[in-house]
Amino acid sequence: MSETQARPKKLVELNDLQLSFNPGKSNEVKAIDHVSFDIYEGEVFGLVGESGSGKTTIGRTILKLYEPTGGEIKFNHEDVTNLKGKALSEFRKDAQMIFQDPQASLNGRMKVRDIIAEGLDINHLVKSKKERHDKVQELLKLVGLNEDHVTRYPHEFSGGQRQRIGIARALAVDPKFIIADEPISALDVSIQAQVVNLMKELQHRHSLTYLFIAHDLSMVKYISDRIGVMHWGKLLEIGTADAVYNHPLHPYTKSLLSAIPVPDPEVEMQRQHIEYDASIETDGQAREMIEVNPGHFVLATPQEAKQYANDQK
Numbered sequence: 001m002s003e004t005q006a007r008p009k010k011l012v013e014l015n016d017l018q019l020s021f022n023p024g025k026s027n028e029v030k031a032i033d034h035v036s037f038d039i040y041e042g043e044v045f046g047l048v049g050e051s052g053s054g055k056t057t058i059g060r061t062i063l064k065l066y067e068p069t070g071g072e073i074k075f076n077h078e079d080v081t082n083l084k085g086k087a088l089s090e091f092r093k094d095a096q097m098i099f100q101d102p103q104a105s106l107n108g109r110m111k112v113r114d115i116i117a118e119g120l121d122i123n124h125l126v127k128s129k130k131e132r133h134d135k136v137q138e139l140l141k142l143v144g145l146n147e148d149h150v151t152r153y154p155h156e157f158s159g160g161q162r163q164r165i166g167i168a169r170a171l172a173v174d175p176k177f178i179i180a181d182e183p184i185s186a187l188d189v190s191i192q193a194q195v196v197n198l199m200k201e202l203q204h205r206h207s208l209t210y211l212f213i214a215h216d217l218s219m220v221k222y223i224s225d226r227i228g229v230m231h232w233g234k235l236l237e238i239g240t241a242d243a244v245y246n247h248p249l250h251p252y253t254k255s256l257l258s259a260i261p262v263p264d265p266e267v268e269m270q271r272q273h274i275e276y277d278a279s280i281e282t283d284g285q286a287r288e289m290i291e292v293n294p295g296h297f298v299l300a301t302p303q304e305a306k307q308y309a310n311d312q313k
């Protein structure tokens with residue numbers, strides 16, 4: 001990189017993050033098991049892995065909805081691991097979340113206008129009723145909803161429209177960073193692309209940074225710049241979307257990829273699912289993130305990393 005070229009700025013940094021549920025008890029779950037990665041300003045970072053791998057816990061821990069058991073979280077170069085009070089409210093304005101199930105995450109007894117304006121009210125971002133009204137109208141338009149929808153309730157909308165309301169609510173406070181936790185998995189396939197396209201468009205227009213959480217790689221590959229793959233609380237692989245999708249290193253990533261259905265029926269008939277033998281995660285050997293190709297890391301022993309690199313040739 002030349003001196004004149006700007007280095008990507010790190011917006012979110014996770015350093016050796018750990019979170020255990022029920023620590024020290026027989027039912028302890030290491031939901032985040034020594035995870036480190038950075039998210040650069042302006043990028044879409046996709047976090048994938050099967051149900052229970054710890055993706056939601058990471059999202060909620062970044063937003064300070066959970067207290068980590070260990071490690072550090074930085075936002076905009078500042079340590080936010082132990083934020084409290086006013087500083088925490090400020091941070092929560094900069095970092096917003098969009099949820100998987102808009103039906104459950106929107107208060108059914110509130111009108112759309114008040115749902116969208118909630119963040120404006122809490123953070124005292126508007127000075128008059130008119131300003132509040134205008135801002136809500138602007139947000140509705142931004143996410144492709146009708147201006148006369150303001151007096152309706154969430155149940156009067158389709159799933160896709162409800163997710164648009166969730167997006168408008170998140171954008172109301174003008175955040176820098178959005179965690180989208182499986183934002184499309186509850187939607188019809190025909191609507192999924194529309195919502196993803198809207199999110200992409202808003203990202204460009206508002207210079208947003210996303211952590212996009214999903215359990216399968218197909219849509220994540222389309223929206224993400226880089227992808228991290230999680231299993232059992234550990235980050236197993238990280239790289240550009242192209243590297244992870246087209247040149248996977250870890251056997252778990254290969255297995256995840258082999259599970260994606262192919263639209264072509266003939267190819268689909270011949271698709272072979274690669275079984276993943278998870279015993280390599282519990283054999284007691286020390287593993288660390290090794291950079292096999294520039295920017296493409298895998299959790300491995302030095303020997304495994306060599307093997308994974310050779311398998312690619």
Ligand SMILES: Nc1ncnc2c1ncn2[C@@H]1O[C@H](COP(=O)(O)OP(=O)(O)OP(=O)(O)O)[C@@H](O)[C@H]1O
Binds near residue numbers: 031053054
């Ligand atoms: N509040 C909680 N108390 C105890 N265990 C929990 C709690 N929340 C999550 N877990 C456990 O932590 C692990 C990680 O869960 P998490 O929801 O983060 O996974 P996920 O990858 O987001 O899965 P999903 O796609 O199903 O949301 C799982 O084993 C889960 O059962």
